[in-house]
Amino acid sequence: MFDNLSDKLESVFRKLRGQGRLTEEDVGEALREVRLVLLEADVNFKVVKDFVAAVRERALGQDVLKSLTPAQQVIKIVRDELARLMGDGVDNHLDLTARPPVGIMLCGLQGSGKTTTCGKLALSLRRDKRNPLLVPADVYRPAAIEQLKTLGRQLGVTVYESLPGQDPVRICEDARRYAELNGFDTLIFDTAGRLHIDDELMGELDRIKASLKPREILFVADAMTGQDAVNVAQSFNERLDVTGIVLTKLDGDARGGAALSIRAVTGKPIKFVGLGEKLDALDVFHADRMAQRILGMGDVLTLIEKA
Amino acid sequence: AKTQASLVGRIDTLLRGSKAIDADLLEELEEILITADLGMKTTQDLVGALQQRLQRNELTDMETLRRALQDELTARLRLEAAPLDLSAAAPFVIMVVGVNGVGKTTTIGKLARQFKAQGKKVVLGAGDTFRAAAAEQLGIWGERSGVEVIRHKEGADPAAVAFDAAKAALARKADVLILDTAGRLHTKANLMEELKKVRRVLGREIPGAPHETLLVLDATTGQNALTQARLFNEAVEVTGIALTKLDGTAKGGIIVAIGNELALPVRYVGIGEGVEDLRPFDPEVFVAALFKKNDAHLDS
Ligand SMILES: Nc1nc2c(ncn2[C@@H]2O[C@H](COP(=O)(O)OP(=O)(O)OP(=O)(O)O)[C@@H](O)[C@H]2O)c(=O)[nH]1
Ligand SMILES: Nc1nc2c(ncn2[C@@H]2O[C@H](COP(=O)(O)OP(=O)(O)OP(=O)(O)O)[C@@H](O)[C@H]2O)c(=O)[nH]1
Ligand SMILES: [Mg+2]
Numbered sequence A: 001m002f003d004n005l006s007d008k009l010e011s012v013f014r015k016l017r018g019q020g021r022l023t024e025e026d027v028g029e030a031l032r033e034v035r036l037v038l039l040e041a042d043v044n045f046k047v048v049k050d051f052v053a054a055v056r057e058r059a060l061g062q063d064v065l066k067s068l069t070p071a072q073q074v075i076k077i078v079r080d081e082l083a084r085l086m087g088d089g090v091d092n093h094l095d096l097t098a099r100p101p102v103g104i105m106l107c108g109l110q111g112s113g114k115t116t117t118c119g120k121l122a123l124s125l126r127r128d129k130r131n132p133l134l135v136p137a138d139v140y141r142p143a144a145i146e147q148l149k150t151l152g153r154q155l156g157v158t159v160y161e162s163l164p165g166q167d168p169v170r171i172c173e174d175a176r177r178y179a180e181l182n183g184f185d186t187l188i189f190d191t192a193g194r195l196h197i198d199d200e201l202m203g204e205l206d207r208i209k210a211s212l213k214p215r216e217i218l219f220v221a222d223a224m225t226g227q228d229a230v231n232v233a234q235s236f237n238e239r240l241d242v243t244g245i246v247l248t249k250l251d252g253d254a255r256g257g258a259a260l261s262i263r264a265v266t267g268k269p270i271k272f273v274g275l276g277e278k279l280d281a282l283d284v285f286h287a288d289r290m291a292q293r294i295l296g297m298g299d300v301l302t303l304i305e306k307a
Numbered sequence B: 001a002k003t004q005a006s007l008v009g010r011i012d013t014l015l016r017g018s019k020a021i022d023a024d025l026l027e028e029l030e031e032i033l034i035t036a037d038l039g040m041k042t043t044q045d046l047v048g049a050l051q052q053r054l055q056r057n058e059l060t061d062m063e064t065l066r067r068a069l070q071d072e073l074t075a076r077l078r079l080e081a082a083p084l085d086l087s088a089a090a091p092f093v094i095m096v097v098g099v100n101g102v103g104k105t106t107t108i109g110k111l112a113r114q115f116k117a118q119g120k121k122v123v124l125g126a127g128d129t130f131r132a133a134a135a136e137q138l139g140i141w142g143e144r145s146g147v148e149v150i151r152h153k154e155g156a157d158p159a160a161v162a163f164d165a166a167k168a169a170l171a172r173k174a175d176v177l178i179l180d181t182a183g184r185l186h187t188k189a190n191l192m193e194e195l196k197k198v199r200r201v202l203g204r205e206i207p208g209a210p211h212e213t214l215l216v217l218d219a220t221t222g223q224n225a226l227t228q229a230r231l232f233n234e235a236v237e238v239t240g241i242a243l244t245k246l247d248g249t250a251k252g253g254i255i256v257a258i259g260n261e262l263a264l265p266v267r268y269v270g271i272g273e274g275v276e277d278l279r280p281f282d283p284e285v286f287v288a289a290l291f292k293k294n295d296a297h298l299d300s
């Protein structure tokens, strides 16, 4: 089902092998294949351009031209470089080292998976012996509050009782006071989905941030997002200086190139991946696996099996 | 700052810069098309078509290039998509399907309002019994338009909801029945089987139903939307597409590839979260918007 980059590169280099030494042009041809694969995986056009330039530099600076297995060599460089850009070795743990109650705020486009991820985080925190309070700050979407309440009921996690028609900032502030009085050590703020170009609603997030000073601001993005991921992620990050990214719906067959785009424009760590609708379908992010997935080099199946 | 140049403006600029329709220009066009999510295959296909015209000396100036591109694009979008003819059946049954979070329930809420405004009697079926508060969500949409919603408890069998909704639509002599379904990824075989079963139940209760199987796609989605369309179509014979969230900066260009490969008509576009934010699909407006430039942040 997925284009196999290894096979393609092997064939590029096999074609060339008869002609003796590989030239810069040969590497160029291989990189055109890499470019195609990345674009098909939804990595943003300009991000691909920069990436291919970086790989070219590394490839030419090395002995790949003299190598007996140039295809494997180029693939290794591509994969390493990709994993590096995806944040290999970067600390992607949740940072909850602050005076309780510690705030975690989720934000993102409509339908990206914020509310579900709130539930998943609450479950994961509870397993870490924390005592989270879920805060429904989406007063716009029909039944958004009821959705979070239902998840809370399923998990046995308390959901703050907000009144419809209340100001979201006010809900968050009241919830903090409630948490302080009732011994909750973590606040999870579920905000309404919004477009990055909706200035008024983006301003609401500013105000929640200013008032609640959440330790973590997680940008929740759908793994199926296309080229526009760069615009969305950059806008959210510029406005809120997010602390991390959650990539949802990776249980499907999307190659997830948006992950690279988002990393490239925000520089922020991807902290979690969503692997299903169930509340335990949350995993920590693995840069190397993601790199392989974007390149179509396996791991999609293991990810699907896990879900 | 955001630049919002039209296709004409951009090609104009390109032409003035390069003075001729050459390889560089075609490369820039490629960039425009890819960043609109048309995908490599469709993009290369389009650029190839333009190159052929170029070699036949058909593209002499900006205007002919622009028109050629417009033609090539709209040809792939299957313009002849007719609007839904609700009088074709009574009740006319619409089953709404798609992956998670694309806007199915919201689109149903908007459709219910439109049909109601046309004087139709509408019944909604809350076929998403899985996601938390999905039925409540549809219930609120139903209240907004004064439309009855048939629902079961959370965790109930969606086929049973479909059965009851069909019975209710017949009993009330409704003109339209719209059935919501739970979001599901097209890769999940058991959930796709469930959808087929729901479809069979509708067909058993109301001859010819569903008369429309509407696939909802999110304009923000990249190349995966093509696989979604292919697999949903294989499972439940999609007859139309609603493309949502076009009020953002994503272009939804993947539907060009979908039109080209599957010949599925796009019936509606969603342009907001409000009850009025649903429009019939207009290929010309869509194609023009494809070329609006607003990836300001990455401009070099
Ligand atoms: N398959 C899959 N579905 C997911 C995942 N995360 C969320 N979903 C589903 O995606 C849909 C949208 O999720 P929500 O949590 O409601 O998204 P949201 O961002 O809160 O949406 P709004 O509040 O409307 O902006 C639901 O059907 C979820 O069950 C995931 O990792 N995998
Ligand atoms: N900006 C914008 N948001 C939309 C549009 N259509 C739907 N939405 C929003 O997208 C989110 C998801 O919409 P739903 O209707 O719940 O999507 P769904 O496909 O029913 O989701 P599941 O049932 O969870 O799979 C909600 O926040 C909607 O308000 C649109 O055209 N534009
Ligand atoms: Mg939500």
Ligand SMILES: [Mg+2]
Pocket (backbone or CB within 6 Å): B104, B105, B106, B128, B134, B180, B181, B182, B183
């Ligand atoms: Mg729904």
